[in-house]
Amino acid sequence: MIELRKITHDNFEAVLKLSITDEQKGNVDSSIYCLAKAYVKILNDEKPPLIFAICNNDEVIGYVDIGFFELAESAFLCEKYGDKSTYGLNRFMIDKKYQGKGFGKQAMIKVIDYIKSFPQGKADAVATSYWMVNEVARKLFASVGFVETGAIWDGQTGDNWNAERKDIEYAEVGARLGL
Ligand SMILES: CC(C)(COP(=O)(O)OP(=O)(O)OC[C@H]1O[C@@H](n2cnc3c(N)ncnc32)[C@H](O)[C@@H]1OP(=O)(O)O)[C@@H](O)C(=O)NCCC(=O)NCCS
Numbered sequence: 001m002i003e004l005r006k007i008t009h010d011n012f013e014a015v016l017k018l019s020i021t022d023e024q025k026g027n028v029d030s031s032i033y034c035l036a037k038a039y040v041k042i043l044n045d046e047k048p049p050l051i052f053a054i055c056n057n058d059e060v061i062g063y064v065d066i067g068f069f070e071l072a073e074s075a076f077l078c079e080k081y082g083d084k085s086t087y088g089l090n091r092f093m094i095d096k097k098y099q100g101k102g103f104g105k106q107a108m109i110k111v112i113d114y115i116k117s118f119p120q121g122k123a124d125a126v127a128t129s130y131w132m133v134n135e136v137a138r139k140l141f142a143s144v145g146f147v148e149t150g151a152i153w154d155g156q157t158g159d160n161w162n163a164e165r166k167d168i169e170y171a172e173v174g175a176r177l178g179l
Pocket of ligand 1 (some may be wrong): 099
């Protein structure tokens, strides 16, 4: 059974060992990076991200990093959908050994259920983004109800995407699920 579990002294090492394929490097930051970033946020009195181990029975098979964001009126999601705050799926991965078995989709359904408990406050939507060429992520998010927002940017610089560009491996697309 797929569950989201708190990161503890017992499962911490397994979370650090999670890995993706060489082709997927660049799709998502490592668990070490996410946990380090959370520590820096805590040190600076910012709301820490919600990071969980994804477990299948007792085995750690992935992790998720969720943030809560108050949006400015000029933010794209506020202008287009009227969203005042969102949960953001900052990072989500299933270890390469366990991919393609339906665990990602099951875990994402649990993540959405958890977000619906509004752990850091009420929000209008869940937002995420992925590389345009990441077909698996696109299918996964669409299968649980996310709709692409139409926003496309350069995932390296954050600049708006110019449709003439040919290097679409750097194009990042936004997707949203209304709550
Ligand atoms: C994206 C990721 C989380 C998907 O997890 P997963 O457990 O492999 O996905 P699932 O087995 O639940 O499959 C989810 C959907 O993708 C499809 N899919 C899975 N593997 C696929 C593949 N190799 N090619 C095409 N489609 C695939 C499935 O058919 C399913 O769609 P469906 O429900 O319409 O049938 C996982 O591949 C991963 O961690 N990738 C690296 C990190 C990443 O890209 N994270 C997302 C961006 S932040």
